[in-house]
Amino acid sequence: MSSSRRTVLRTLSGACIFWVAHRTASARVDKIKPDAASALIVVDVQNCFIAGGTLAVKHGEDVVPVINRIAPAFQNVVITQDWHTPGHASFASAYPGKKPFETIKLAYGNQVLWPDHCVQGTQDAALAKDLNIPQTELILRKGFHKDVDSYSAFREADRKTSTGLEGYLKQRAVKSLFVTGLATDFCVAWTALDAREAGFETWVIEDACRGIDLHGSVAAAWNEMERSGVKRIQSTDLELGR
Numbered sequence: 695m696s697s698s699r700r701t702v703l704r705t706l707s708g709a710c711i712f713w714v715a716h717r718t719a720s721a722r723v724d725k726i727k728p729d730a731a732s733a734l735i736v737v738d739v740q741n742c743f744i745a746g747g748t749l750a751v752k753h754g755e756d757v758v759p760v761i762n763r764i765a766p767a768f769q770n771v772v773i774t775q776d777w778h779t780p781g782h783a784s785f786a787s788a789y790p791g792k793k794p795f796e797t798i799k800l801a802y803g804n805q806v807l808w809p810d811h812c813v814q815g816t817q818d819a820a821l822a823k824d825l826n827i828p829q830t831e832l833i834l835r836k837g838f839h840k841d842v843d844s845y846s847a848f849r850e851a852d853r854k855t856s857t858g859l860e861g862y863l864k865q866r867a868v869k870s871l872f873v874t875g876l877a878t879d880f881c882v883a884w885t886a887l888d889a890r891e892a893g894f895e896t897w898v899i900e901d902a903c904r905g906i907d908l909h910g911s912v913a914a915a916w917n918e919m920e921r922s923g924v925k926r927i928q929s930t931d932l933e934l935g936r
């Protein structure tokens with residue numbers, strides 16, 4: 695072998711070892727570390743959406759231990775609650791002859807009809823009892839106007855009425871949101887999309903969410919979220935600092 699070829703090989707293998715070492719090191723430092731400008735958003739982890747609830751999401755209760763495990767890494771936490779009036783416009787029971795999971799047209803657009811769920815003040819609307827995030831400062835309720843649904847924690851389904859969450863987060867200098875909870879394809883997705891529109895850096899933690907999945911709506915929601923710049927991560931991508 696010529697000496698110049700040997701030099702090339704030695705240099706290449708050196709580069710290779712360097713690359714492997716560098717990747718191992720960067721895989722460690724590449725974890726995402728929540729900071730003072732980050733908030734954890736816990737969407738609708740309520741009895742209605744877990745086993746035994748009126749609109750149970752398959753394996754919905756499995757998000758609770760994941761959220762409990764990551765929550766201590768956040769100094770800012772917002773929990774939301776779906777909080778409907780009896781006879782709410784999103785309930786199939788409000789329309790004679792209509793069944794849950796059918797769609798109707800309301801003044802603000804298409805509305806999926808749901809079983810009666812998360813009625814204000816009921817046990818069904820209470821937060822899942824094992825959810826344990828004592829430092830939570832804001833519990834925000836939504837969907838409380840009888841004629842308007844609100845999947846999003848930011849803006850009701852009329853796409854006009856604000857919940858005030860954008861102002862709350864901005865006044866507290868929050869810039870990055872980590873969205874978790876139920877359901878991936880409805881309240882989580884709408885919240886994450888509105889978060890992007892409001893200019894927040896937005897991460898959705900996939901294993902801390904579960905979906906309802908009507909006609910492929912989970913895949914559609916991920917497509918739309920990723921198109922709008924939402925980042926899809928797993929809870930293990932977070933640096934929990936412990």
Ligand code: VGL
Pocket residue numbers: 737738743776808845876877878879880881882
């Ligand atoms: C939700 C359907 C109806 C949700 C709320 O939390 O995703 N889905 N109401």
Ligand code: ZN
Pocket residue numbers: 776778784808811812837
């Ligand atoms: Zn609802």
